[in-house]
Amino acid sequence: MPETTPRQDLTDAPEGAPARRIGVIGAGQLARMMLGPAIELGLELEVLATDAAESAAAVAGAVRLGRHDDPAAVRGLAAEVDALTFDHEHVPTEILEEIEGDGLAAVRPGPSALVHAQDKLVMRERLTALGHPCPRWWRIDSAAALADALAEAGGRLVVKTPRGGYDAHGVMVVERAEQAQEWLDVHGELLAEELVPFTRELSAQVARRPGGEARSYPVVQSLQKDGVCYEVVAPAPGLDEPAQRRIQQLALAIAEDLGVTGMLAVELFETADGRVLVNELAMRPHNTGHWSMDGAVTGQFEQHLRAAADLPLGATEPLAPVAVMVNLLGGSAQDLAPGTAAALAEETRLKVHLYGKSVRPGRKIGHVTLLGDDAEDLLARAHRAERLIIDGPEAAAAPAGRPETTAPTTDGEPR
Amino acid sequence: MPETTPRQDLTDAPEGAPARRIGVIGAGQLARMMLGPAIELGLELEVLATDAAESAAAVAGAVRLGRHDDPAAVRGLAAEVDALTFDHEHVPTEILEEIEGDGLAAVRPGPSALVHAQDKLVMRERLTALGHPCPRWWRIDSAAALADALAEAGGRLVVKTPRGGYDAHGVMVVERAEQAQEWLDVHGELLAEELVPFTRELSAQVARRPGGEARSYPVVQSLQKDGVCYEVVAPAPGLDEPAQRRIQQLALAIAEDLGVTGMLAVELFETADGRVLVNELAMRPHNTGHWSMDGAVTGQFEQHLRAAADLPLGATEPLAPVAVMVNLLGGSAQDLAPGTAAALAEETRLKVHLYGKSVRPGRKIGHVTLLGDDAEDLLARAHRAERLIIDGPEAAAAPAGRPETTAPTTDGEPR
Numbered sequence: 001m002p003e004t005t006p007r008q009d010l011t012d013a014p015e016g017a018p019a020r021r022i023g024v025i026g027a028g029q030l031a032r033m034m035l036g037p038a039i040e041l042g043l044e045l046e047v048l049a050t051d052a053a054e055s056a057a058a059v060a061g062a063v064r065l066g067r068h069d070d071p072a073a074v075r076g077l078a079a080e081v082d083a084l085t086f087d088h089e090h091v092p093t094e095i096l097e098e099i100e101g102d103g104l105a106a107v108r109p110g111p112s113a114l115v116h117a118q119d120k121l122v123m124r125e126r127l128t129a130l131g132h133p134c135p136r137w138w139r140i141d142s143a144a145a146l147a148d149a150l151a152e153a154g155g156r157l158v159v160k161t162p163r164g165g166y167d168a169h170g171v172m173v174v175e176r177a178e179q180a181q182e183w184l185d186v187h188g189e190l191l192a193e194e195l196v197p198f199t200r201e202l203s204a205q206v207a208r209r210p211g212g213e214a215r216s217y218p219v220v221q222s223l224q225k226d227g228v229c230y231e232v233v234a235p236a237p238g239l240d241e242p243a244q245r246r247i248q249q250l251a252l253a254i255a256e257d258l259g260v261t262g263m264l265a266v267e268l269f270e271t272a273d274g275r276v277l278v279n280e281l282a283m284r285p286h287n288t289g290h291w292s293m294d295g296a297v298t299g300q301f302e303q304h305l306r307a308a309a310d311l312p313l314g315a316t317e318p319l320a321p322v323a324v325m326v327n328l329l330g331g332s333a334q335d336l337a338p339g340t341a342a343a344l345a346e347e348t349r350l351k352v353h354l355y356g357k358s359v360r361p362g363r364k365i366g367h368v369t370l371l372g373d374d375a376e377d378l379l380a381r382a383h384r385a386e387r388l389i390i391d392g393p394e395a396a397a398a399p400a401g402r403p404e405t406t407a408p409t410t411d412g413e414p415r
Numbered sequence: 416m417p418e419t420t421p422r423q424d425l426t427d428a429p430e431g432a433p434a435r436r437i438g439v440i441g442a443g444q445l446a447r448m449m450l451g452p453a454i455e456l457g458l459e460l461e462v463l464a465t466d467a468a469e470s471a472a473a474v475a476g477a478v479r480l481g482r483h484d485d486p487a488a489v490r491g492l493a494a495e496v497d498a499l500t501f502d503h504e505h506v507p508t509e510i511l512e513e514i515e516g517d518g519l520a521a522v523r524p525g526p527s528a529l530v531h532a533q534d535k536l537v538m539r540e541r542l543t544a545l546g547h548p549c550p551r552w553w554r555i556d557s558a559a560a561l562a563d564a565l566a567e568a569g570g571r572l573v574v575k576t577p578r579g580g581y582d583a584h585g586v587m588v589v590e591r592a593e594q595a596q597e598w599l600d601v602h603g604e605l606l607a608e609e610l611v612p613f614t615r616e617l618s619a620q621v622a623r624r625p626g627g628e629a630r631s632y633p634v635v636q637s638l639q640k641d642g643v644c645y646e647v648v649a650p651a652p653g654l655d656e657p658a659q660r661r662i663q664q665l666a667l668a669i670a671e672d673l674g675v676t677g678m679l680a681v682e683l684f685e686t687a688d689g690r691v692l693v694n695e696l697a698m699r700p701h702n703t704g705h706w707s708m709d710g711a712v713t714g715q716f717e718q719h720l721r722a723a724a725d726l727p728l729g730a731t732e733p734l735a736p737v738a739v740m741v742n743l744l745g746g747s748a749q750d751l752a753p754g755t756a757a758a759l760a761e762e763t764r765l766k767v768h769l770y771g772k773s774v775r776p777g778r779k780i781g782h783v784t785l786l787g788d789d790a791e792d793l794l795a796r797a798h799r800a801e802r803l804i805i806d807g808p809e810a811a812a813a814p815a816g817r818p819e820t821t822a823p824t825t826d827g828e829p830r
Contacts, residue, residue, distance in 0.1 A: 018756050036451025039474050042751070042769030042781070059454050061474040297764050297786075312760035319734050336457070341433050345727035349712050354457030366457070371712075 019082030026087025031056035203288035295323030331390030434497030441502025446471035618703035710738030746805030
């Protein structure tokens with residue numbers, strides 16, 4: 001397990017000045033949604049994109065082409081900015097350690113924190129050592145070890161690749177050890193976890209600055225579909241104040257224990273007896289926090305940038321009693337414009353966020369948000385807007401309500 | 416006076432499809448603040464900038480270099496987009512008429528509407544013909560005519576150049592006709608207006624789509640300093656509901672009568688007897704509407720783009736009982752970062768918008784917004800943040816409150 005001793009930022013900490021130039025590794029929708037807040041805060045953002053047509057690269061003022069796993073490309077970006085941050089967690093840890101070691105740029109979150117969002121085995125070991133609640137888990141280095149774990153667990157386990165997974169990728173349920181053989185051959189080690197009989201999924205987001213200032217957002221309820229975040233209600237319905245605070249404290253403790261800088265999302269399982277178990281960590285803006293762009297005093301993208309720049313964090317209070325967010329996953333409409341116009345006409349309070357990505361079935365191509373008082377009503381309206389946008393205005397003829405099924409995610413996108 | 420007969424948009428009206436590519440003529444802070452909403456709505460924005468370092472050009476993904484008064488440059492932009500809109504009103508009417516006549520792009524607002532924001536004589540003639548309340552005014556084509564008007568008005572008049580003015584530019588108070596001789600020589604005709612003994616200035620903003628759909632924002636109170644917008648309170652304190660509605664109806668009527676597309680700001684004088692008189696018109700996002708970026712369901716920049724793209728307009732309801740906006744006019748700090756960090760640390764709910772412009776005394780370099788319940792308290796806090804940002808953290812030692820004086824505007828910026 002890598003050392004998690006906090007390192008000092010070498011480039012700008014001595015002067016204590018906030019970073020002005022921020023480099024974002026990756027150019028997906030998360031980098032894209034940082035652009036607006038960066039412009040307003042007067043921060044110069046440069047994105048590292050594999051392709052000039054990527055979501056953020058298509059609209060950013062400053063784009064560098066290169067891969068996130070190419071040391072020269074990442075170092076090239078680092079040399080031009082004060083601080084590096086991330087659209088995804090797939091940057092090799094060594095590249096970031098070298099940049100930090102050389103003082104080329106501040107890395108926020110730093111590699112010693114980020115590794116816990118990159119490597120699920122490292123995460124489980126560390127959280128367990130810290131005493132934070134996790135599902136039962138096993139380090140699997142052979143089919144025999146997996147067979148033993150299966151026997152211990154009652155015959156079924158969730159198996160995850162330690163690195164490289166996202167959404168439903170790198171996750172499968174196994175009942176026989178051979179099912180994981182191919183992944184074992186590729187990855188050497190796997191993480192196996194009990195199937196938690198959860199009643200629902202929650203997400204707790206916090207932001208943390210380099211010096212330790214931290215703020216928590218309301219804990220939200222998230223609903224996945226085919227392993228992809230689909231619907232979020234903020235705050236989580238029926239979660240009383242003590243439970244909200246307890247879960248926020250857990251997320252704040254994890255952020256502090258791991259030395260996170262920027263946004264941290266702690267995805268949680270809630271069990272029937274009211275306990276929560278940590279499912280995943282993400283150290284960047286997260287799909288379960290998109291509601292805050294429109295629904296909180298400080299949206300998660302602005303907050304992440306403030307933390308990455310070492311600017312004071314902003315208030316996280318919601319702007320309405322309830323916010324709902326529904327993801328737009330690619331449907332039958334290739335051209336989103338007619339459906340978007342129809343949805344905006346029906347829902348004058350609707351906030352639409354489109355990612356500028358080509359439409360493929362199940363692909364995350366945008367999201368919508370509504371603020372109000374009644375979660376059920378807001379969800380029905382948000383799903384109605386979703387259907388109009390992803391399937392086109394002809395869907396308007398169908399009755400309103402949550403769609404029962406959509407195309408399975410065949411090529412899910414990160415985050 | 417040019418004809419104001421509405422023209423049809425030639426490029427996209429037949430299909431009724433919303434515009435996807437929007438060209439913005441001018442690259443100041445208004446174009447800059449359109450970028451975030453354009454990214455979220457999935458609209459492709461291209462700005463026409465005179466210089467690559469201009470506020471919007473420095474951060475936009477698509478920039479075309481060229482002057483707003485160069486027909487080739489403006490036509491070049493028009494040829495690449497579905498609809499043209501504006502950061503300022505200084506584009507020669509003929510260039511826009513040709514583009515509209517050739518069907519090169521939709522022009523929103525169209526030149527037949529825009530001329531009323533470009534030419535103050537045209538505006539006064541038209542509003543008077545329509546019966547909308549104006550100060551007493553005179554068309555001045557000679558020193559003798561001005562002398563007569565001065566005699567009629569009691570010895571003092573405000574004289575304005577019909578075109579090219581902004582903020583305090585192109586406006587002066589005269590007591591002797593000779594004072595305006597130089598402007599008369601340059602402009603041929605001038606507008607003279609009575610000095611209205613107003614109790615305060617109000618601003619009424621509405622948005623209007625090509626087809627006529629229109630929405631009004633709460634009427635706000637604005638305070639100028641040296642002819643530059645300095646402070647806005649939304650809604651205007653003490654303005655009762657009937658007065659709010661009456662003024663909103665006036666602005667909606669003007670938008671409809673003139674065939675405006677996009678945001679229209681109607682700047683008004685409120686008199687001691689509760690009447691309002693139209694001072695100026697602006698057909699674009701306006702400084703008095705900046706509060707809505709953070710304080711309304713649909714901010715004015717998003718709304719302007721929705722109108723320019725012919726997308727349905729969004730709700731204009733405020734997100735809090737009171738919003739205040741205070742402009743950041745260049746002060747003693749050249750580097751805004753330390754003061755910004757100090758202001759954000761003091762006011763966790765503060766929204767800071769920086770324009771990326773070099774600091775010159777009195778120049779509009781940004782603005783701050785606060786939402787809450789108590790206008791006086793919010794203003795005191797916003798002005799405290801303003802002083803921290805424009806003068807640096809050392810100003811923190813000084814007592815809080817509104818500064819009494821600042822440097823005069825020697826080179827004010829539009830809008």
